[in-house]
């Protein structure tokens with residue numbers, strides 16, 4: 194679409210069973226925000242829409258676990274998530290929630306339209322049923338083995354390992370997530386959207402129509418879905434949490450969360466339009482509207498196949514022009530995980546890095562997982578801040594403002610004749626809005642962020658080459674011209690940085706004295722190219738303030754330590770209890786001869802990381818025992834230790850050293866080995882024979 198009249202931009206509705214982490218921000222919300230802010234700066238009519246996704250099974254499971262209602266869960270996380278978005282400057286025009294009445298009404302109406310048009314198949318099928326819980330099992334209520342990849346922990350709606358979308362009845366060895374019981378089959382009636390019926394349209398619209406302009410990762414996934422063959426998909430569920438199915442004979446049934454959630458974009462748009470006194474319909478129904486869905490790759494099928502099929506079936510809606518889904522962001526080499534607490538949570542980030550939202554926004558953009566999965570590391574975060582934001586962007590602005598203050602009391606000086614370098618620099622400056630815009634419009638936000646930095650580099654190089662701090666002593670006229678040119682670059686940065694670094698842009702505008710919207714020197718995106726003077730002679734700027742500050746190594750180390758701690762805590766929490774071994778007889782037990790010994794010598798086994806060679810006084814004799822404890826203890830740690838020894842274990846050679854017994858060990862919570870430590874004297878017997886009573 195070349196000249197859209199307006200833009201409807203949606204960002205994936207976050208699911209309200211936890212706070213937001215950096216993966217969400219990098220994958221969806223920062224790129225969507227950059228896009229929306231940019232479009233507003235070039236004067237476009239934009240509706241940037243989002244809201245909380247508050248239905249579905251995981252919320253009900255969490256509520257059950259915590260002994261509260263689903264409404265309690267969604268109220269809590271809706272508030273936390275909304276605050277995080279505000280804190281990080283995500284500039285939604287409306288942030289709604291799917292438990293809102295306007296959404297229930299909109300989703301029910303949408304369902305009824307499709308129902309009345311005969312777009313659904315009504316079918317009674319056998320579904321998995323947990324008799325003890327008196328509940329049908331679908332989605333996250335049931336786990337089992339994925340029929341496609343063999344993953345034993347696949348859910349009833351999706352296998353997270355291979356990404357396959359599943360029906361609960363596809364699972365091999367299904368198990369109820371509520372009671373752990375093996376479910377039975379029971380008949381129930383549901384409504385299905387026959388995706389197979391829309392296959393021809395989807396092929397033509399995406400596979401032919403969007404071959405060139407959609408991202409290869411998105412196009413590829415859609416193609417493999419369509420090539421696999423599409424099947425009817427249930428749009429209703431047997432559940433008591435959600436939007437009631439608005440037809441007769443549907444008691445106890447709600448709309449499937451994936452049917453109602455994308456309609457949330459529409460209801461959120463309605464809520465916004467009501468509030469600001471606009472008509473919502475053109476934003477969803479006018480062919481001159483460009484609809485763009487920002488999502489993560491796990492949502493591609495819903496936004497590229499199911500929702501478009503719903504919109505098409507309804508008949509009065511436009512279809513998305515693009516769905517620029519990102520891949521996943523990893524954290525320090527591991528997959529981000531809410532359940533494993535392997536994440537950087539936004540509220541925690543702000544506690545540790547107050548007022549440094551833009552640093553995270555920038556680091557996540559410069560390293561965004563646009564075409565493949567990418568890794569967030571704290572070292573890279575530090576380098577992006579110190580080497581780019583501080584050393585390039587911040588440094589340039591600081592020099593310009595400090596020198597202007599020092600030489601001219603903060604008043605923009607008058608330029609005389611421009612040298613060739615000045616003219617080239619100003620011409621290069623005028624080209625930047627188009628260069629950055631072109632990257633943004635092609636959803637290449639990483640590239641766009643680097644072009645912004647290049648403009649600051651241009652400024653730094655200009656100052657370094659022209660050296661006004663030297664010329665000021667000899668050539669006042671030339672110095673004024675140089676500072677005038679540098680101030681124009683600073684002014685352009687204040688506008689062009691806004692989509693990426695909104696807090697910094699505000700601060701910079703205030704430093705440059707152009708923060709009021711009606712100020713003629715508060716330039717729009719296009720002004721940078723079209724106006725000859727961005728910051729006029731005589732304009733008063735303010736005092737220098739640091740835009741960014743250096744992040745030290747120990748600050749980064751603290752973050753790394755925090756991650757290691759949460760990894761350990763998680764390992765402890767998820768530790769599996771080994772099942773009890775087969776029963777033994779008392780005779781078997783009494784065969785064990787255990788004594789208290791003292792380690793009198795210890796050394797490392799050469800070329801073996803885990804083994805220590807010990808000399809142990811058992812009270813019977815002093816003998817050699819090879820023990821696999823070298824990862825937990827040094828030889829010095831163990832000399833003199835009193836230990837429990839199984840002395841009648843058949844000797845066995847380890848790396849050529851004969852080991853005559855075994856020292857009993859156990860494990861601490863963090864996995865470190867601990868001696869089974871008798872508080873008695875060497876040689877004492879551990880009673881397991883006739884003395885036991």
Ligand SMILES: [Zn+2]
Pocket residue numbers: 339340341342343344347352353354355356357
């Ligand atoms: Zn699988």
